[in-house]
Amino acid sequence: MTEHIVTKKQYALIFAILMLLTFATTVIGMIDLGRLNVVVALVIATIKALLVVLFFMHIYWSSKLNKLVVVSGVVWLALLLWLTLTDIFSRGWLPFPGK
Amino acid sequence: MANHTLALRHQFDNIEQQKDASTFGMWVFLVTEILFFGGMFCCYTVYRSMYPSAFGHASNHLGLILGAVSTAVLICSSFTMACAVNSAATGAKDALVAFLWVTILFAAAFLVIEMSEWRMLYKEGLMPGFNFTYRDIDPAHVQLFFCMYFAMTGLHASHVTIGIGLLMVMAFRASRGTFTPQYYTPIEISGLYWHFVDLVWIFLFPLYYLIARHLQ
Numbered sequence: 678m679t680e681h682i683v684t685k686k687q688y689a690l691i692f693a694i695l696m697l698l699t700f701a702t703t704v705i706g707m708i709d710l711g712r713l714n715v716v717v718a719l720v721i722a723t724i725k726a727l728l729v730v731l732f733f734m735h736i737y738w739s740s741k742l743n744k745l746v747v748v749s750g751v752v753w754l755a756l757l758l759w760l761t762l763t764d765i766f767s768r769g770w771l772p773f774p775g776k
Numbered sequence: 777m778a779n780h781t782l783a784l785r786h787q788f789d790n791i792e793q794q795k796d797a798s799t800f801g802m803w804v805f806l807v808t809e810i811l812f813f814g815g816m817f818c819c820y821t822v823y824r825s826m827y828p829s830a831f832g833h834a835s836n837h838l839g840l841i842l843g844a845v846s847t848a849v850l851i852c853s854s855f856t857m858a859c860a861v862n863s864a865a866t867g868a869k870d871a872l873v874a875f876l877w878v879t880i881l882f883a884a885a886f887l888v889i890e891m892s893e894w895r896m897l898y899k900e901g902l903m904p905g906f907n908f909t910y911r912d913i914d915p916a917h918v919q920l921f922f923c924m925y926f927a928m929t930g931l932h933a934s935h936v937t938i939g940i941g942l943l944m945v946m947a948f949r950a951s952r953g954t955f956t957p958q959y960y961t962p963i964e965i966s967g968l969y970w971h972f973v974d975l976v977w978i979f980l981f982p983l984y985y986l987i988a989r990h991l992q
Binding site: 685692703705710711714722731734736740743747749750757 | 816967
């Protein structure tokens, strides 16, 4: 397996995008967009996280095994959120006596 | 070549296999960390949906600009860490040591900004357990917001502190010339840890500083 060395120039490009996104999300955060605030903030945060994981953490150039570990981490996190939130949000939907 | 053979532990066939095993192990650890923080993020989501207006009022007591600056500082530290990994891979020893110390400096700056924010909240009477005098709208659930804020940012800050210690050890080892382009796995692994710390803050910042502000 040959080593992939990421150049400082590539890192600088990712860094610039991350800074721009931070600035954008802060400015947008000051404006009241109603429900859209959450969507915009989390979409930007996810893009930033993807950039960090793929390029700063080298997953883009990593072995399939490491990619699998990252994906499984996200899947388990999704399970944790999904199962908990479906329970919490669906409470009280059915009119059981005593609830 | 002396360094090369010394760096290879006897249970591995070659240096690549050793590096792959270390990176894989680190990623498995980071996944457990994702779930560790994930539980708290889940808890935040549930309470935010239950008490939106209390979370809205509480969030406006946080300094948005301070939060944005600390995010920027942490991203800078991630960038210098990435440059340190690049320097290690190309064998630029002096640059490696310098980048590690700059990263430590940014990390310390992050902690200073965070401490000043905590101090501000303490003075405002918004630190549950120490000084909580808020008696405006829905104090019970505002207190819940700040309990979670201090728990999550505190856990993150402890990760930053551990990271500073780790990077200092790496900086000392690097200045003694331990790392070569053939063997710099500890730098790479510390880099992964450091970027993970940045990753957590990338989500903490919008959750506490941005998305609750306009809930009333």
